[in-house]
């Protein structure tokens with residue numbers, strides 16, 4: 001029996017299931033991987049979310065990444081209200097979108113960006129541009145990497161797709177995925193084989209800049225070369241492009257994302273989450289000569305009624321401007337503390353696990369006994385989902401809201417102060433005890 005009251009959430013879930021498939025607007029929210037009733041959120045402030053039954057949780061989901069500053073940050077709210085009062089959508093260019101584009105360009109190696117509404121749109125558009133620019137069709141993606149629900153990339157995807165055990169989806173046609181080649185992340189030989197076989201047909205390789213949707217799996221070094229650097233070198237040797245997907249890592253693992261940590265980037269990059277400040281905003285960008293292939297200057301079509309929406313743009317721009325070096329230093333410190341404390345708690349109850357991180361983005365793998373590192377999906381998938389489910393509910397019952405899937409990263413924010421961290425640290429031993437199955 002759950003120890004917290006959940007009647008209101010349960011009632012809403014029952015109502016929701018009648019009108020929304022699975023009762024949710026995005027699959028992983030349904031708690032299918034962990035069992036039980038999803039908590040319906042009423043409000044959020046700082047490091048906390050409150051559900052409709054009045055339970056308050058320290059939030060480690062952060063809306064799956066965007067809430068770098070915490071929820072309902074007063075300056076972001078002010079910017080949003082100011083923007084909304086001036087009109088919520090014009091379908092015409094604005095000064096604010098120029099400022100957001102300039103801010104992204106100042107923090108990353110891209111020379112031009114186009115704003116879109118979701119990470120899915122960003123990767124879909126980047127893919128189209130890569131194909132249009134090279135005149136080639138095939139794409140390499142990695143097993144366990146998730147780039148949104150783009151048809152041609154919904155093959156061996158991570159995140160919700162992995163949790164639900166649907167690595168690909170009905171409705172995605174054979175023809176659509178025929179041009180998608182799936183390789184193993186961090187496995188250079190699999191990439192070399194794909195290029196040896198299809199070299200002059202491959203438009204691009206797309207990879208998460210550090211994988212975060214099969215749990216956190218950073219690009220590994222081999223012979224002094226980082227995996228992403230290897231991808232860039234190999235793609236370029238064959239006349240193909242590299243797309244680094246920074247939708248999750250961008251403006252989170254450092255002010256300049258994963259590129260700020262390892263200096264590696266694609267010819268095109270995709271961004272989302274943090275740069276929308278909790279609103280639907282995302283972007284893709286890259287070298288000016290490639291971006292100039294886009295409509296209206298070039299032939300590659302791409303568009304959006306709400307792209308560059310003034311309210312979303314205001315939220316994103318204000319979030320980025322408030323995301324100072326101190327913000328990242330604090331999140332990095334708390335992430336390191338949390339990794340250490342999770343490890344201690346699980347060790348104390350002899351729960352086998354591996355903790356991996358890229359900067360402040362980390363996750364805990366409930367791997368079987370004997371596994372010491374997770375380089376790719378084949379190992380990530382060996383996790384004990386039952387152990388994770390027990391750990392997850394142990395945290396939830398003790399007022400900590402973690403993503404309801406063992407394949408998700410843990411997201412901290414600048415609003416996680418000592419009081420919030422203490423609440424997590426108090427809950428950890430109880431959750432670890434619950435995970436000793």
Ligand code: PLP
Pocket residue numbers: 064117118119120121123146147148149159208212213245246247248272273282
């Ligand atoms: N790319 C990555 C790396 C992601 O983590 C996600 C979402 O989790 C996406 C793309 C898709 O973004 P969205 O959910 O905004 O469509």
